[in-house]
Amino acid sequence: MPAITLNDILEEAHAQLPGLSRALLNSIQDELKAKPQHFLLQDPWRRLQHSFMADFESSLRTLLAPRNISDAPLQAPSLASLNSLSLVDERQALQDVAIAHVITTVEQHCLPELHQLGNFFAALRGTARARKNDNPLRPGLFAQALLAAFSSFDFDAERRYGLMQAAATPLAEGLHRLYAQLCAKLRAAEVGDLLISHASNIQDKNADLRFIEARRITEPATxxxxxxxxxxxxxxxxxxxxxxxxxxxxxxxxxxxxxxxxxxxxxxxxxxxxxxxxxxxxxxxxxxxxxxxxxxxxxxxxxxxxxxxxxxxxxxxxxxxxxxxxxxxxxxxxxxxxxxxxxxxxxxxxxxxxxxxxxxxxxxxxxxxxxxGSVQALASLEREQSRSEWLQLLNEQIRAQIVGAPLGPRLLLFLQTQWPKVITQAMVTHGPEAEPVAAWIEWVDRLLDSLRELPAEADRIALRQKLPALVDGFRKGCDSIGLAQSASDPVLQELMQLHGRILRGLPALPPGYKLPPQAVPQGDGHQAPTPEAQLTRLLEERESRQPDHWTNTKVDRGQLPTVPVQLYDQPASALAKAAVAAWMEGLQVGNWYHLFSQGEWLTAQVAWVSESKQFYLLVGQDPEERRSLTRGAIEKLLANGLITILDESSLVQxxxxxxxxxxxxxxx
Known part of the structure; x- marks a missing residue:
């Protein structure tokens, strides 16, 4: 083993961080001032530039913390549990596009240096070939730190994307100096055997980072x-x-x-x-x-x-x-x-x-x-789009069903406003034809049947035996929508009073009873949220997770077909729209794709497509590698060349x- 160690390299990198961040600060400033297209970015930059160096260095020191890699490869953090839902929308996809652009720019500037460092880290591990994720100083980690620094203020996705693009070349130039210094340190330590370089024959192994110019489209041989x-x-x-x-x-x-x-x-x-x-x-x-x-x-x-x-x-x-x-x-x-x-x-x-x-x-x-598990969660999200429509329909049906029923004011209001939500929630969670949905619908029938006048003692005894199950259903229904006990208890108390009269042989309501005008609602007073609002809420509530690795080398992406980006990156073109629609139509269950999502390259298989074709679930080679994407997110990746089907260039072709x-x- 050479005298130089991984910790030596990491300590040297840490020592260079202040200079790197200072140079990056100045270079980004110059870049924004020099190019008119960056004019709209100057205001967000002024707001964050004072904390940029501290934020950038803080993130990097965490990401570049020395780790002992002699015994085992660096392990990616465990992803979310199998049943969790982490939906990638257009905002996340735009962030991925920016990250990929930064990584590509750095690698184009630093190919020989990254090649030498990769060989060194591979030798330390005893692996046959260099793998990008084995490099603890890989460009993706610096891109992650850059993103973290630009996220210290709540800018919109487009401006953060613009800042990442503007900073790509300054970061690449700074890392070129850092990588060159580290390679010089390795040469000084006489570890030439570990640094056998094929720089003269370097092939671009990042053809999948489709910001590289797409190949000319030619008619394939048949x-x-x-x-x-x-x-x-x-x-x-x-x-x-x-x-x-x-x-x-x-x-x-x-x-x-x-x-x-x-x-x-x-x-x-x-x-x-x-x-x-x-x-x-x-x-x-x-x-x-x-x-x-x-x-x-x-x-x-x-x-x-x-x-x-x-x-x-x-x-x-x-x-x-x-x-x-x-x-x-x-x-x-x-x-x-x-x-x-x-x-x-x-x-x-x-x-x-x-x-x-x-x-x-x-x-x-x-x-x-x-x-x-993930399919069930995503199917629920798909049904979420129908919540408003279902809620309105159930409101109308229940209103028609309870006309003339002997209901007190609280129970009447509850049935018209809360119980449709109970049924709708079950439809969203389990599907409109599921058994829980039928059970909540049937509960209304049982309730109305329990409020009939019962002159016969035998009928009243039978009702008394049914009431515990009826009350239990009431409580479970309220719990399913998170209805506060302070809101449900008055309704239950009124229901018990109605049943008390019936069990004494009296009608549920006194003769001539009329509901007060305020007890007859014209609406539930709460407009149902739109599907877009529901989706936004789900996105905001999802667990925030920044991945610790940003590149993936499970597949030799240099062998993948180049995505013809020019077909898809003109949103105003009718031809481009038709091409995108045709490509999306080919997203079939079982097909394998290679995509850049949530900051990493992933080889994944389509596992589920929603009925509306607005949501997609992909599962990686490791079953815990899952991506739930909106149609808009996939189209954004496609337009930037960050997703390709593995059999696009077929075996026979x-x-x-x-x-x-x-x-x-x-x-x-």
């Missing part, structure tokens, strides 16, 4: 186009008219049939884990058998065969380790499905479609089981592209 091109080339080489020559079932390329070459490329895909490759290799037998009778196989990229391979690969590529329990469960399921294709005496596209349907159902079932490239280069 399977049909590949097959026809190979056939045309072969017929021309044979001196035939390519348009007239009949196309053989097995199209040759380089002396081998196209299907074999295509499958070879599929199995060579570096993103496939070994057990997944073995599974797809077993499927090849069935695919070859089908190709003998189904000539559309090499012309239809939407053929059930290729869709099955894409679906299996996309699901399997979401896992990092071959021994992942969830992946093993999926592979065992596929082992039970393969005989339907491999051992069947006859093979057809319909059989592949059947297995594909089974795979979709299995994936959907598994993800729903992993997310059951990549194989087709590779073979087409071979043809372009004259190979085969």
């Amino acid at each position: 399977l049909d186009g590949l097959a026809r091109r190979v056939h045309q080339r072969n017929t021309q080489a044979a001196g035939l008219d390519g348009s007239a020559a009949a196309e053989p079932v097995f199209i040759k390329v380089g002396g081998r049939d196209l299907l074999s070459r295509l499958y070879e490329q599929i199995l060579a895909d570096p993103r496939l884990l070994p057990p997944l490759k073995a599974l797809l290799a077993r499927l090849q037998v069935a695919v070859v058998r089908l190709s003998r009778t189904d000539t559309s196989l090499l012309h239809r990229q939407d053929h059930p065969t290729w869709r099955l391979l894409n679906r299996v690969a996309a699901h399997g590529m979401a896992f990092e380790r071959p021994d992942d329990e969830a992946l093993q469960t999926f592979l065992q399921f596929m082992d039970r499905e393969l005989p339907l294709l491999i051992d069947s005496p006859t093979i057809s596209a319909a059989l592949f479609q059947t297995v594909l349907d089974h795979v979709d159902a299995h994936i959907s079932t598994q993800v729903q089981q992993r997310s059951k 990549r194989a087709v592209d590779t073979l087409m490239q071979d043809l372009d280069e004259g190979g085969g």
